[in-house]
Amino acid sequence: AAPKNPGGGLFTAIAPTPRTVDNVTVPGGFTWEPIISWGDPITTEAPEFDFWNQSADAQQVQAGYNADYVTLIRNGNGGNKAVLVFNNEYTNDELMFEVGGSDELTDEQLRIIMAAHGMTVVNVRRQNKHEAWEYVRSGASNRRIHTWTPFTVDGPAAGHEAMRTSQDPTGALVLGTLNNCAGGVTPWGTVLSGEENFNQYFDTTGAPDPDQKLARYGLTSGGRGWERVEDRFHVATEPHEVNRFGWIVEVDPSDPTSTPVKHTALGRFKHEGANVIIADSGHVVAYMGDDERHDYIYKFVSKNKHRKGNGHREHNKALLSEGDLYVAKFVGDGMEDGEWDGTGSWLPLVVDGTSHVPGWTVEEVLIWTRQAADLVGPTKMDRPEDVEPNLTNGRIYAALTNNSQRVDLDEANPRLGNKHGHVIEMSEDGNDHTGLTFHWRIVLLAGDPSDPSAYFLGYDREDVSPISCPDNVAFDPQGNLWISTDGQPGTLGNSDGLYLYPVRGREAGHLQQFLSVPVGAECCGPYIDLDDNTVLAAVQHPGEVSGASPANPVSTYPYSGHGQPRPGVFHAFRPRKPRPPRGGHRG
Numbered sequence: 075a076a077p078k079n080p081g082g083g084l085f086t087a088i089a090p091t092p093r094t095v096d097n098v099t100v101p102g103g104f105t106w107e108p109i110i111s112w113g114d115p116i117t118t119e120a121p122e123f124d125f126w127n128q129s130a131d132a133q134q135v136q137a138g139y140n141a142d143y144v145t146l147i148r149n150g151n152g153g154n155k156a157v158l159v160f161n162n163e164y165t166n167d168e169l170m171f172e173v174g175g176s177d178e179l180t181d182e183q184l185r186i187i188m189a190a191h192g193m194t195v196v197n198v199r200r201q202n203k204h205e206a207w208e209y210v211r212s213g214a215s216n217r218r219i220h221t222w223t224p225f226t227v228d229g230p231a232a233g234h235e236a237m238r239t240s241q242d243p244t245g246a247l248v249l250g251t252l253n254n255c256a257g258g259v260t261p262w263g264t265v266l267s268g269e270e271n272f273n274q275y276f277d278t279t280g281a282p283d284p285d286q287k288l289a290r291y292g293l294t295s296g297g298r299g300w301e302r303v304e305d306r307f308h309v310a311t312e313p314h315e316v317n318r319f320g321w322i323v324e325v326d327p328s329d330p331t332s333t334p335v336k337h338t339a340l341g342r343f344k345h346e347g348a349n350v351i352i353a354d355s356g357h358v359v360a361y362m363g364d365d366e367r368h369d370y371i372y373k374f375v376s377k378n379k380h381r382k383g384n385g386h387r388e389h390n391k392a393l394l395s396e397g398d399l400y401v402a403k404f405v406g407d408g409m410e411d412g413e414w415d416g417t418g419s420w421l422p423l424v425v426d427g428t429s430h431v432p433g434w435t436v437e438e439v440l441i442w443t444r445q446a447a448d449l450v451g452p453t454k455m456d457r458p459e460d461v462e463p464n465l466t467n468g469r470i471y472a473a474l475t476n477n478s479q480r481v482d483l484d485e486a487n488p489r490l491g492n493k494h495g496h497v498i499e500m501s502e503d504g505n506d507h508t509g510l511t512f513h514w515r516i517v518l519l520a521g522d523p524s525d526p527s528a529y530f531l532g533y534d535r536e537d538v539s540p541i542s543c544p545d546n547v548a549f550d551p552q553g554n555l556w557i558s559t560d561g562q563p564g565t566l567g568n569s570d571g572l573y574l575y576p577v578r579g580r581e582a583g584h585l586q587q588f589l590s591v592p593v594g595a596e597c598c599g600p601y602i603d604l605d606d607n608t609v610l611a612a613v614q615h616p617g618e619v620s621g622a623s624p625a626n627p628v629s630t631y632p633y634s635g636h637g638q639p640r641p642g643v644f645h646a647f648r649p650r651k652p653r654p655p656r657g658g659h660r661g
């Protein structure tokens with residue numbers, strides 16, 4: 075049943091949506107419209123999307139696949155113009171093409187897939203606050219970043235021998251960004267994006283791995299066929315290309331001709347994303363998760379200080395090029411107090427240009443950060459996804475999405491075979507983001523409210539929405555925490571969605587579901603500003619259900635008449651006059 079109306083009256087929580095429903099569900103009084111979907115042309119010359127006649131040339135000027143992180147950059151353009159940036163994490167090859175497996179993909183299909191990865195930048199506009207945001211096909215900011223877009227590499231590991239390839243003897247120029255998952259916008263208006271499961275693109279057949287430098291990153295498979303069209307994805311042939319992925323990238327959406335950067339100072343792992351806050355000292359601090367079972371939470375502290383004002387943009391764009399890297403250790407204070415909480419410390423990996431990992435150089439720590447961190451004793455977490463500071467109070471929230479292999483319990487990872495995941499709040503001691511110690515508490519143990527192992531800060535369970543597998547976290551301008559999910563169809567039988575979760579005050583623990591996404595999809599993004607009537611979310615991998623294919627599509631999101639699922643970004647808003655529900659059908 076739907077929980078009762080929230081005290082804030084922002085919206086009336088929706089009831090959980092059965093996972094077979096092929097539609098977006100929003101609260102009463104709201105409606106939704108797609109802004110941009112996979113294949114939408116982003117230049118005036120670009121071909122219209124044609125599912126049955128795709129090409130790699132067309133895909134490079136059309137919106138990419140599987141949107142994850144979404145942000146809207148307002149840039150003082152007035153209230154009704156903005157720049158929309160979103161990640162294109164991966165592709166569902168089996169939904170793009172009617173093939174039996176990746177070994178059946180043609181070279182052209184593989185190139186289409188490569189062009190559909192990366193990021194998409196478009197101008198957006200709306201008539202007024204009561205209408206939907208629409209993308210501008212001829213927008214001056216429009217840009218696709220894909221597998222052949224040049225990136226410069228900066229920071230200590232740039233140019234290192236292990237970063238050099240036959241195509242790039244400098245070790246400082248990489249083509250492409252891969253598996254861009256969550257992200258964040260910086261105070262200077264650039265976008266950070268995490269290269270997450272990059273391992274899947276590389277064929278490691280025949281590649282020696284004496285130090286487990288491949289295996290520790292999951293580089294153990296035959297890849298997705300990309301090595302058939304480019305040698306660099308065959309590790310035995312081009313052993314260092316794989317070291318050039320797994321970084322945080324920074325993109326400047328204000329200049330579509332700018333060269334994006336891979337920042338080696340932030341370490342190499344399966345980066346979910348990065349979110350920054352400016353410390354009282356002026357240093358910029360980035361919080362980051364490594365999304366793997368039993369991997370770690372990290373932070374980076376810039377060497378140099380942020381400068382206010384547009385005149386210092388170039389200075390600020392270099393802040394993530396040099397600084398210190400730490401990994402988190404959580405210590406519980408026992409359950410006698412009835413809370414999952416305790417203290418924590420940031421264990422140094424690199425400080426003041428010096429490695430704190432015995433026997434390892436700075437460059438080695440940054441390129442093989444997972445193994446370097448293993449040596450200093452951080453806490454093995456239940457898959458750290460999005461880790462983001464709340465800019466209104468400095469507290470940091472980490473989504474631990476789940477961990478089916480959790481056996482050894484600790485107070486920060488307290489559930490066996492953690493099926494539904496949890497959220498940890500961290501508070502830097504003295505609110506000093508450059509400091510080495512913090513306090514923490516679990517604010518959510520996800521699950522159905524009827525599950526006694528679920529925890530909602532003690533709120534009346536009858537009024538709480540069920541939730542599972544928290545993934546992206548975000549804050550609205552008032553500082554409210556929002557959570558989107560990835561995995562509920564498999565754990566609760568419900569569609570994934572977006573939730574408001576107050577963690578302080580009278581409403582603390584009053585989890586309320588705002589929307590749900592179509593069958594097979596995870597909910598990503600999100601960008602939330604209810605005062606501005608703007609909630610943006612991504613529908614990632616709609617129709618990703620066992621047995622689905624172009625001949626048997628399970629979703630047709632965004633219901634634009636193509637008859638096939640097309641991942642993308644939509645706008646949920648309150649129209650001036652109520653509108654009938656739009657979109658798909660009830661399953």
Ligand code: FEO
Pocket residue numbers: 163255256270346365459545
């Ligand atoms: Fe791409 Fe960890 O989610």
Ligand code: CA
Pocket residue numbers: 406407408409410411412413414415416485
């Ligand atoms: Ca405790």
Ligand code: CA
Pocket residue numbers: 255256346459460545546560
């Ligand atoms: Ca994610």
Ligand code: CA
Pocket residue numbers: 256257460462546547548599600
């Ligand atoms: Ca986020």
